[in-house]
Structures are given as structure tokens and as C-alpha cells.
Amino acid sequence: MREENSYEAIKDVFTEYLIKKEHRKTPERYAILEHIYHKEGHFDAELLFKEMQHNYRVSLATIYNTIDLLLDCSLIVKHPFAGSTTQYEKTFGNTIHHHLVCSKCGAVKEFSDKKIRSTIQSKHLASFDATHYSLYLYGICKKCRNKNK
Amino acid sequence: MREENSYEAIKDVFTEYLIKKEHRKTPERYAILEHIYHKEGHFDAELLFKEMQHNYRVSLATIYNTIDLLLDCSLIVKHPFAGSTTQYEKTFGNTIHHHLVCSKCGAVKEFSDKKIRSTIQSKHLASFDATHYSLYLYGICKKCRNKNK
DNA sequence: TTTGTTGCAAAACGTTTGCAGCCTC
DNA sequence: GAGGCTGCAAACGTTTTGCAACAAA
Numbered sequence: 118m119r120e121e122n123s124y125e126a127i128k129d130v131f132t133e134y135l136i137k138k139e140h141r142k143t144p145e146r147y148a149i150l151e152h153i154y155h156k157e158g159h160f161d162a163e164l165l166f167k168e169m170q171h172n173y174r175v176s177l178a179t180i181y182n183t184i185d186l187l188l189d190c191s192l193i194v195k196h197p198f199a200g201s202t203t204q205y206e207k208t209f210g211n212t213i214h215h216h217l218v219c220s221k222c223g224a225v226k227e228f229s230d231k232k233i234r235s236t237i238q239s240k241h242l243a244s245f246d247a248t249h250y251s252l253y254l255y256g257i258c259k260k261c262r263n264k265n266k
Numbered sequence: 267m268r269e270e271n272s273y274e275a276i277k278d279v280f281t282e283y284l285i286k287k288e289h290r291k292t293p294e295r296y297a298i299l300e301h302i303y304h305k306e307g308h309f310d311a312e313l314l315f316k317e318m319q320h321n322y323r324v325s326l327a328t329i330y331n332t333i334d335l336l337l338d339c340s341l342i343v344k345h346p347f348a349g350s351t352t353q354y355e356k357t358f359g360n361t362i363h364h365h366l367v368c369s370k371c372g373a374v375k376e377f378s379d380k381k382i383r384s385t386i387q388s389k390h391l392a393s394f395d396a397t398h399y400s401l402y403l404y405g406i407c408k409k410c411r412n413k414n415k
Numbered sequence: 416t417t418t419g420t421t422g423c424a425a426a427a428c429g430t431t432t433g434c435a436g437c438c439t440c
Numbered sequence: 441g442a443g444g445c446t447g448c449a450a451a452c453g454t455t456t457t458g459c460a461a462c463a464a465a
Contacts, residue, residue, distance in 0.1 A: 141419060141464050147304040162455080176422045183453060190347065191404055194353065194360035195344030199337070200313050201430090202454065208404075217394050220340045220346055223368070228391065236385040237401070247405035290439050290444060311430080325447045330430065350455085351429065420463080434443070437446070 119232070123210050124154050127192065132192035148173045149183040153193065153207055159225075161202035171248050199223050207212070208249045219258035272359050273303050278342065281341035297322045298332045302342065308374075310351035324348055338409035340397050348372050357398050365400070375407070 131150055135142050135157065152169055162180050169175055184205060188234070196204040213234055214227040228240045237250055284291050288371055301318055311329050318324055333354060336342040345353040347367065360414070363384055365378040386399055 139419090143420065145421070145462075147412075153463095174422095178423080178456080179421060182420080188376060189369060194404065195346050197344045197400070199344065201331075217391070217396070220338060220397070226394075230389060233385055233389060236382055237403075240379060240382060240403075242366070242403075243370075244408040245403070245405050246411060247366070247403040248369070249405075250401065250403045251346070252399065252401045254386075254389075254391075254394070254396040254399045256394050256398075257342065259393040262395060288444095290440070291427080292445065294446070317434095323447095327448080328446060331445080416462100417465085419465095423457105425458085425459095427454105429452105429454090431450105433450085434448095435446105437444105437458085438443070439444080440442090 124151070127154055131187070131190065131192060134186070138189075140230065145173075145175050145179050146183050146186065149175065149180060150187065150192070153187070153205075154210060157211075159196060159198075159204045159206050162203055163202065194249070194251055196251070197253065198225055204226040205252055216253045216257070218253050218255050220255050221257055224258050224260070259264055269366055274302055274360055277393050279341065280336075280341060283335070287338075289335065293414055294322075294324050294328050295332050297337065298324065298329060301337070302354075303359060306354050308345060308347075308350070309354045312351060329359070343400055344397070345400070346402065347374055365402045366407070367402050368405050371407065371410050374407075374409050386409065 119200075128147065128150065130256060131147070132142060134140075135146070147166065148169070152165060152173075162177060162184060165176070165180050166177050173190075184193065188195060188205075191208055192206045193207050196216075198204050200223070213227060214229045217226040217228060217231065218224075219226075233252065237252070240247075277296065277299065280292060280296070283289075284295070284371060298314065298317070301314060303319075303360075311326060314329050315324070315326050318329075333342065336343060337354075341358055342354045342356050345355060345365075347353050349372070360380060362376045364382065366375040366377060367373075368375075382401065386401070389396075
């Protein structure tokens, strides 16, 4: 299975990271990683907490702790969207996409553009190993544009 | 003076926005806009508050209020960098640049790439009027790369 | 066995809100 | 003059922290 394989690879990345940093490989950390990588879309700490309560008992504190680790090893990214909670997203296994953010209503839409993608990916910086990127286009969405005419 | 002209233009954008939205043109709002547009780099609400205390008395509440307005009319953007406070940046008057964010140490560096810039800018989306964009490349900076060898 | 990690609850912190007075319009 | 805006301080809600118990190494 493609998905199985890719999740196993992700798990290995995390394991390597934990070993390198001399952090412990706790079941909670893997449960959180697994949960994140088996769902789609953006999430915040509390959403994980609520969703996971059905299957696996973890405290919010542990979720925050694990989110920090996952950010540190780039398995998730932090988004700048407005709103009270910080939004995250997994970095691998997604169709690579960009975000359109409406400056008026805050709506976030995703799109994908091959040319933009390849231009960015082909950029190699001497002093920086880029593993992934986030692109946000800000503007006015269709709905808001029509509203204020 | 080039700078004077461009700041005046920014001010006009803000004024138009305030009129359109039927918000009042208060001295505090213009003072905050002016302060932001006469400084370089990223900032958060408290930094503005501290810096402005020397010249102009504004409350933190008003700063937050004004930041919301400036976000709404796209004169500033919100950044997704890690850290306790939300970071903002003016959208005009900067050399257009992209951000390199080190996943390890959190350092943020700026760079500029003509090809990336023009590819993104030439993208026209039917249902979305894009006014500006933010690009973040995530990876490991030189310092951290050497450290963990 | 050692010590990092967890869960819980309390604390901290950035941001928002309520309200009285002020100042645009 | 009316009502939006400000400053202040209190409230809110997310995230962090301290601590005792637990479990990975």
C-alpha cells in the first residue's frame, strides 16, 4: 500500500530525530504522529485532543510537547492564518499546494500550480537545505469581491 | 523624496479603506501606520507599544485594533514564525523578499529571487484578486547544519 | 536505576472585551 | 449631538509550567 509505505517512512524520520536528539520514543508521541498523518487538512492542538480521546488517551500538555518536536523536525508546519488557535499541517503526504488567503473574510483555499512549484523547488540555496515550503497568496476572494461592488 | 511619496500613497490607501468601511480617521491610527511604515523588519504588538511610548501615547488595545484594520486592508501581513507573539510586517515599501526559516533554531533570513518572484506574480487566478504573497522556505540553516554533523 | 515524559491542575501570557469618557463626523 | 474610538483594567482562552507518578533506556 502506498499510504502504508509513506507513513512508515514518516515514522522513521521521527524515530531518527528522536534518537539524534536523545528524546524518548514514547507511545504517546507515535500515537499523535500517526493521528496527524492519517487525517487531512489543518488542525490545532485542541482538535487533536478531542479527536484522539475516542481512541487513545493523551493530555493536552503532551500534544503541545509533541507538536513542538514535530515542528522541530519539520514533519508539520505552522500556518499564519488568523484565528485564536495556531493551525498546523503535515508536510509530507499532501498534494503539494499553495494557500489563497482572503484578507477580508479570512477564508483559506488551496490551489496547486505546477510552474510555481517547480520554480521554487529548483531553487538551491548554498547556505540552506530547504526541505519544504509554504506559499500564501493574499487577496480578495470571489465572495467578498462581489459583496463590495 | 521617494520615501515620502510612497508613505503618502500608503496613507491614502488607509484613508480610502477607512472611508469605505465607515471607520473613523483617528490620529492614533495614523500614528501607528506611520510608525510601522517608518521602520524595517518584523514586529509584534508589544514592540510597537514600547517603541511608540517615547513619541506618542497609545494603548495596547488601540494597537491591536489598528493592527486588525491594517491586516484587513492588507497594509501588513501576519507571519507564521514560531514564538509567543504574532509577528507582522508591512507589505509595501519593502524589497520583495522571501523567508528562510530554520526548522531547528527558528532563525529567519530573507532572500530574494527574481525568477520565483515573477513566476508567482504572473499567476492570475480567475476567482481571486491576489494583492501580495508570502513565501517561506523551511530547512536547516548553515549554523545548525554544521553543529550536528 | 536513572531521568526524561506524562497527566493534571494551576499559572502565565498574549489578546480581547466592557465601560466611561473623549473626539470624529 | 450621536456614536465610534480610546485607555484602562479586568477577563478570556490558549499555551506553558511545576510536580508527583510512571516508564523508556
